[in-house]
Amino acid sequence: MGVEFIYPEFEVVRNYDRCIACRVCERQCANEVHFYSEERGVMISDEAKCVDCQRCVSLCPTRALKIVKSDSTLRENANWQNDTIKEIYKQANSGGVLLSSMGNPKPLPVYWDKILINASQVTNPPIDPLREPMETQVFLGKKPSRIERGKDGKIKCELPPQIALSLPVMFSAMSYGSISYNAHASLARAATELGILYNTGEGGLHEDFYKYGKNTVVQVASGRFGVHEDYLNAGAAIEIKMGQGAKPGIGGHLPGAKIVGDVSRTRMIPERSDAISPAPHHDIYSIEDLRQLVFSLKEATQYKKPVIVKVAAVHNIAAIASGIARSGADVIAIDGFRGGTGAAPTRIRDNVGIPVELALAAVDKRLRDEGIRGNVSLVVGGSIRSAADVIKAVALGADACYVATAALLALGCHLCRTCQSGKCNWGIATQRPDLVKRLNPDIGSARLVNLMTAWRHEIMEIMGGMGINSIEALRGNRLMLRGVGLNEKELEILGISHAGE
Amino acid sequence: MRIPSGCAIAAVISRTGRRMTGGAIMEAMKPMHDRSNGLGGGFAGYGIYPDYKDFYAFHMFFDCRDTRKKCEAFLKESFEVVKGELIPTRKMPEITDEPIIWRYFVTPLRSVLADLQLDEKEFVARTVMKINVEMNGAYVFSSGKNMGTFKAVGFPEDVGVFYRLDEYEGYSWTAHGRYPTNTPGWWGGAHPFTLLDYSVVHNGEISSYDANRRYIEMFGYKCTLQTDTEVITYILDYLIRRQGLTLTEAASVIAAPFWSTIENTTNSYEKEKLRYLRTVFPSLLITGPFSIVLGFDGGLMALNDRLKLRSMVVGEKDDRVFIASEEAAIRVMEPDAEKIWAPSGGEPVIVTLKEGAF
Ligand code: SF4
Ligand code: SF4
Numbered sequence: 001m002g003v004e005f006i007y008p009e010f011e012v013v014r015n016y017d018r019c020i021a022c023r024v025c026e027r028q029c030a031n032e033v034h035f036y037s038e039e040r041g042v043m044i045s046d047e048a049k050c051v052d053c054q055r056c057v058s059l060c061p062t063r064a065l066k067i068v069k070s071d072s073t074l075r076e077n078a079n080w081q082n083d084t085i086k087e088i089y090k091q092a093n094s095g096g097v098l099l100s101s102m103g104n105p106k107p108l109p110v111y112w113d114k115i116l117i118n119a120s121q122v123t124n125p126p127i128d129p130l131r132e133p134m135e136t137q138v139f140l141g142k143k144p145s146r147i148e149r150g151k152d153g154k155i156k157c158e159l160p161p162q163i164a165l166s167l168p169v170m171f172s173a174m175s176y177g178s179i180s181y182n183a184h185a186s187l188a189r190a191a192t193e194l195g196i197l198y199n200t201g202e203g204g205l206h207e208d209f210y211k212y213g214k215n216t217v218v219q220v221a222s223g224r225f226g227v228h229e230d231y232l233n234a235g236a237a238i239e240i241k242m243g244q245g246a247k248p249g250i251g252g253h254l255p256g257a258k259i260v261g262d263v264s265r266t267r268m269i270p271e272r273s274d275a276i277s278p279a280p281h282h283d284i285y286s287i288e289d290l291r292q293l294v295f296s297l298k299e300a301t302q303y304k305k306p307v308i309v310k311v312a313a314v315h316n317i318a319a320i321a322s323g324i325a326r327s328g329a330d331v332i333a334i335d336g337f338r339g340g341t342g343a344a345p346t347r348i349r350d351n352v353g354i355p356v357e358l359a360l361a362a363v364d365k366r367l368r369d370e371g372i373r374g375n376v377s378l379v380v381g382g383s384i385r386s387a388a389d390v391i392k393a394v395a396l397g398a399d400a401c402y403v404a405t406a407a408l409l410a411l412g413c414h415l416c417r418t419c420q421s422g423k424c425n426w427g428i429a430t431q432r433p434d435l436v437k438r439l440n441p442d443i444g445s446a447r448l449v450n451l452m453t454a455w456r457h458e459i460m461e462i463m464g465g466m467g468i469n470s471i472e473a474l475r476g477n478r479l480m481l482r483g484v485g486l487n488e489k490e491l492e493i494l495g496i497s498h499a500g501e
Numbered sequence: 502m503r504i505p506s507g508c509a510i511a512a513v514i515s516r517t518g519r520r521m522t523g524g525a526i527m528e529a530m531k532p533m534h535d536r537s538n539g540l541g542g543g544f545a546g547y548g549i550y551p552d553y554k555d556f557y558a559f560h561m562f563f564d565c566r567d568t569r570k571k572c573e574a575f576l577k578e579s580f581e582v583v584k585g586e587l588i589p590t591r592k593m594p595e596i597t598d599e600p601i602i603w604r605y606f607v608t609p610l611r612s613v614l615a616d617l618q619l620d621e622k623e624f625v626a627r628t629v630m631k632i633n634v635e636m637n638g639a640y641v642f643s644s645g646k647n648m649g650t651f652k653a654v655g656f657p658e659d660v661g662v663f664y665r666l667d668e669y670e671g672y673s674w675t676a677h678g679r680y681p682t683n684t685p686g687w688w689g690g691a692h693p694f695t696l697l698d699y700s701v702v703h704n705g706e707i708s709s710y711d712a713n714r715r716y717i718e719m720f721g722y723k724c725t726l727q728t729d730t731e732v733i734t735y736i737l738d739y740l741i742r743r744q745g746l747t748l749t750e751a752a753s754v755i756a757a758p759f760w761s762t763i764e765n766t767t768n769s770y771e772k773e774k775l776r777y778l779r780t781v782f783p784s785l786l787i788t789g790p791f792s793i794v795l796g797f798d799g800g801l802m803a804l805n806d807r808l809k810l811r812s813m814v815v816g817e818k819d820d821r822v823f824i825a826s827e828e829a830a831i832r833v834m835e836p837d838a839e840k841i842w843a844p845s846g847g848e849p850v851i852v853t854l855k856e857g858a859f
Contacts, residue, residue: 124790125790138783139780147745154774155774155777157774159777159781368715368718371719470757472783476711478711480711
């Protein structure tokens with residue numbers, strides 16, 4: 001104690017008039033905050049361990065609990081804020097790199113919130129999605145640049161492999177290991193029902209989920225965990241992960257504690273060994289090397305699967321994307337700096353990378369300036385929070401969006417941002433069987449289907465308002481967007497006008 | 502600045518290639534007077550320059566004599582100019598502030614084409630684009646062979662009188678009266694909009710504009726006017742001339758059938774083709790209300806958006822086919838017009854001259 005003590009961030013407030021000492025909270029909290037005092041006959045708590053995941057609050061039958069932010073604070077200081085000081089204490093105690101999870105929580109600009117959408121009035125009729133067809137299907141992949149005809153004059157209709165999506169959204173990469181079997185089952189089943197894709201992440205594909213292959217993106221990351229020929233051929237597309245928005249420039253680390261049983265088998269590494277993916281792919285040190293990997297994966301799958309290259313949004317993303325577009329990749333996925341993660345060094349998560357809105361606008365423009373936008377499709381992720389964000393991303397130029405955090409929220413995640421501990425009380429970011437079984441895949445997949453169905457309705461409604469009845473007429477249609485409170489430079493990069501213009 | 506507009510369109514063609522004066526099409530615009538507001542009108546006539554049919558007819562606006570001289574010098578670097586003259590007009594109180602209006606009959610020099618390794622049409626199209634984007638005060642508003650557009654700020658019927666269209670004879674004519682809700686009233690902004698022998702008149706406001714524009718600009722087109730008609734013209738030029746699609750195929754790109762319709766198509770090649778074209782050219786789908794008439798060498802194509810949000814009717818009499826926003830306009834051209842019908846959304850009506858008719 002003494003100099004090492006940091007006052008707990010949260011306080012557990014229990015209303016003893018309501019508490020019946022049923023001990024539900026005790027059983028529900030994997031962080032062991034609540035316990036029963038035989039001696040006093042009441043529930044008490046060790047709030048120092050609480051991460052504010054709201055599990056006990058949600059399950060308390062008498063609504064006796066609430067978690068509040070502690071008001072015991074250090075003296076206010078605009079420069080040396082509470083969190084900053086506490087992080088220094090932590091590092092002075094441990095000597096270690098700080099770890100965090102989920103996306104960057106800092107108050108950096110969210111450009112989506114400074115972009116507004118157009119609607120039709122008088123000169124052009126809005127379309128009622130309840131009465132008229134409204135199309136949200138998209139096809140991701142390379143588009144041929146020339147129409148060719150056979151000797152009979154008929155158009156040769158062979159297309160490079162495409163990914164068909166019923167709406168411009170996919171569930172993005174979260175590995176089996178970082179999230180649970182039941183979370184994967186929920187995502188896979190929902191993607192199948194919705195006609196979209198989910199992504200295995202870098203941990204391989206559990207044998208039970210091969211049957212959802214048509215709706216699966218199989219990922220190949222620098223650790224190459226669980227990669228073999230059947231795996232590559234199991235999915236609808238292959239994704240090469242070059243980087244992740246939450247931690248550009250570094251690899252991944254799944255602690256040995258999570259590498260148990262099926263996770264170890266699926267990753268093809270021994271139990272309890274740390275799964276460390278290196279920062280670079282050790283066979284990719286340049287764009288030519290990437291090209292070789294793209295084509296070896298295509299060879300391994302007889303050119304039947306589109307290859308996605310996923311990169312983090314970094315400073316010179318436009319030039320990088322232009323290189324990838326010429327590497328033979330079919331889709332580029334750009335992950336913004338607010339993207340989630342199961343674990344990342346705090347400093348990197350909070351300070352490295354750029355907002356995906358700006359990255360997307362710059363890449364889309366660059367590829368068009370070079371006349372190669374048709375070579376690739378663009379998918380963006382890194383905190384797509386709602387149907388409105390999807391609409392704005394598509395209008396800026398994206399073909400589709402990747403969502404992960406929103407999907408986890410649908411499964412019950414309460415954004416406590418402690419996934420790295422492996423004690424997720426909602427059965428998501430954990431491998432502890434007693435916790436995993438809290439997430440019922442029947443309910444989980446139904447909730448994901450609900451969420452995406454709601455988004456689809458909202459997308460159709462907003463499109464109809466703009467007088468657009470097919471999503472492809474929205475893609476890159478930046479005239480449908482206006483900025484508010486943005487400076488000239490920001491507007492220039494986004495390629496949009498200011499509201500009122 | 503984007504310019505929304507609502508408009509009137511009309512067109513007539515003789516399938517046997519019989520030449521008609523511009524008189525009838527001028528009359529056709531009168532009953533639709535209320536659809537225009539005097540801020541723009543124009544016509545395109547096909548088969549009007551038989552004596553110069555092998556030369557590209559450039560119709561141009563200039564702001565002053567100097568610009569004209571400069572532009573002529575520029576043209577002569579790569580074209581043989583067989584004739585250059587003022588386009589004859591009538592002075593009239595309804596039409597004022599006219600620019601210098603001139604026409605040239607030109608053909609690109611073989612040596613230049615060989616040097617650049619370009620086909621003739623591509624070179625002409627690039628030259629037109631270059632003048633319109635780079636040469637201040639000069640504007641090519643018509644550039645096809647044996648055809649010409651005539652446009653101005655004013656009501657369409659006055660614009661026709663101004664350009665003395667009753668003195669031209671062509672096998673097909675299109676006309677446009679514009680109701681821009683917001684325009685500075687520049688002559689170049691009136692319709693038809695043309696490139697090479699393609700001319701487009703259009704009624705509507707498309708909601709896919711910027712998606713279409715940003716895609717088509719990848720292929721060397723520059724949308725300087727920010728009007729729907731300009732982008733539609735470029736899309737059709739790209740699909741038909743550069744990608745070699747047929748008119749029907751091009752129509753199935755810009756007014757693509759719904760996916761559900763495609764899936765229910767019984768002819769398997771047809772189904773595969775529709776699916777293919779829609780997947781390859783998603784960014785050229787045009788949404789929002791439109792009815793257009795595309796004029797080209799030897800025919801006309803009329804097309805509505807796939808929901809048919811704008812009116813358009815077609816009628817026939819003997820060798821002639823009529824197209825207009827309102828039946829009244831057809832009745833003015835031909836009181837006894839028969840088979841008046843309204844084509845359904847996304848269904849192209851293509852009328853071409855009989856083999857060897859012209
Ligand atoms: S960690 Fe979660 S379950 Fe435990 S006390 Fe805190 S809010 Fe409740
Ligand atoms: S997944 Fe679990 S541990 Fe991670 S933020 Fe959500 S609730 Fe917390």
